[in-house]
Structure formats: C-alpha cells, structure tokens
Amino acid sequence: MTPNWRRGNGRPIEVQHTQSVSADDRRPHPVIRWAGSKRKLLKELLASVPTTFNHYYEPFAGSASLFFALYPVKATLIDINPELMQFYTCMRKHPLAVYRRASAYRRTKGKYMQLRDLFVSELDDVERATRFFYLNRMCFNGLYRTNRQGRFNVPMGTKTGQFPTQRDFVRAAQALKSARLVNRDFDVSLKDVTSGDFVYLDPPYFSPSTRTRNEYGVECFTTDDIPRLLRVLRRIEKRGATFLLSYANDPAVLQHLNGYHIRSVSVRRCISGFVAQRIRAQEIIVTNWVPVS
Secondary structure (H helix, E strand, O other): OEEEEEOOOOOEEEEEEOOEOOOOOOOOOOOOOOOOOOOOHHHHHOOOOOOEEEOOOEOOOOOOHHHHHOOOOOEEEEOHHOOOHHHHHHHHHHHHHHHHHHHOOOHHHHHHHHOOOOOHHOOHHHHHHHHHHHHHEEHHHHHHOOOOOOOOOEEEEOOOOOOOOHHHHHHHHHHHHEEEEEOOOHHOOOOOOOOOEEEEEOOOOOOOOOOOOOOOOOOOOHHHHHHHHHHHHHHHOOOEEEEEEEHHHHHHOHOOOEEEEEEEEEEEOOOOOOOHHHHEEEEEEOEEEOOOO
C-alpha cells in the first residue's frame, strides 16, 4: 500500500494507519439539518481524507456529514451542544421509538410551537430526542439558535425539510453504534488523539464584523477560540496524527496556517434562506499532509 505523507519540521514523516475508508451511496446519511453542513463539499472533503487511519475524531459534529460518508470502524463524535448529543445518544439506542413518535406528530405551526415551548428538563430521553428531531426538520433553514437562557427560539420554516425514511434513520442509528459520543468542548475532547488517528475539524465560522446570531447555541465558538483551535492543530501534528480543517477563507486565520497544505474551494451558500441571496463563498480545506491527487 502506498503510504500517506504529511509535512513536519521541514521533512516528510510517514503516517501509519490501520483503518481503511471509502464512501458510497449505500452508506448512511445525516438525519438532521444543520447550519454550515458540509454535504455540498463532501466530494472535496473525501479527496482530503487519508486512505487509512486508526481512529476518527470529529469535534464539531453537527450533522456529521463526513462521519456518515466514511462510516469508520472506530470514531469519536464531539459537540458542545447538549441537545444534539442527547439526540444522537438516544436515537442510536431507540431509533424506532424516536422516529415513529416524531412522524406521528402533526406538521403544523401549532404543534411546532407547542414542542418548542416545552422545557427539556421535564421530558424523558425519548421525548427529548423526538422534540429535537421534529424541531430540527421543521424549523427555519435547519438552524439551531438559542436565547441567553438556552431556550430554542427558531421560528418554523415555510419550506421545511422532509423527514428521512425510517430505513435511513435506522441505518444512521446503526452507524452511530461504532462511535463514542461526547458532549464537551473541542479542546478537552481531543486530548486522547494519538499517532495514526485522523481528526476532522469544522468549527463555526465567526466574524467580529457580523452580528452574532447564536446559530449553534450561545457562545459555542467565537474569535476568542481561534488561538485555541490553532494550538489544537499543532498538538494533533505533534502526536503524529493527521487533521483536516474546513473553514472560511479568512485572512486572519490563513496567516497562522503557514506550512500546511491549503486548498481554496467554492461553495454555494444560502443567506437568510432566500434564493435571491444565495452566493458563492470561498472556503479553505487545510491538512497537515499532502493529499494524493
């Protein structure tokens, strides 16, 4: 097998891996909608994944598009959003209960508002996961936004997403059984990374020049976290692991990524949910190794 190589200290270092990866249409797909989902960039991302690796880490899980496309044997999915990780934990254990209950709810604004106004602390695990799934599929643009009290406050969408089929939902739940699910900050959660592991990082894009809308929850990732992110990248490389970072083409971040392999890609983004405001945005794909083209 041709080895993968990464750059480090000015010389090539061989990266040893054991877990083969590939992706095809028979693999599971995400079951939730998520702001900033990389579904449209999967082809570019897959071209930047090592051929094999030991353990897969994804510290900003969201809809976990790359995880489902790869379907790795060993994985750790991490997100600071407690409702998201509770949903994943419950759906993999009770997929049919969650899916059938959510499917039985009327898809009306009245039902949407009734579920949105519930306090999750008063719900059991299945009810809580069902509520999350229903609101996610029915809300505006797949956003997860909360107020300062942590209450979900996204309005119902006018063109809501269709529910996945029961078969796809169960298949996704089965895929999650191979993953360790962690509700924690990305920095702390990646301290177990060792040589031969692969880390995919897709942090929320945050710009101090734009108004904070808390699309992923209050203060989940801000400009203040960028130095921590850069330190994590250096730590991953120091431990002999590979990483893939996707982020906005931001000069303030690019200046700190010298020495890494960087590609710029164009992706169509929908701003505010309106067709007229769909734009082509430039993003970067960063690796600490040189992908084989």
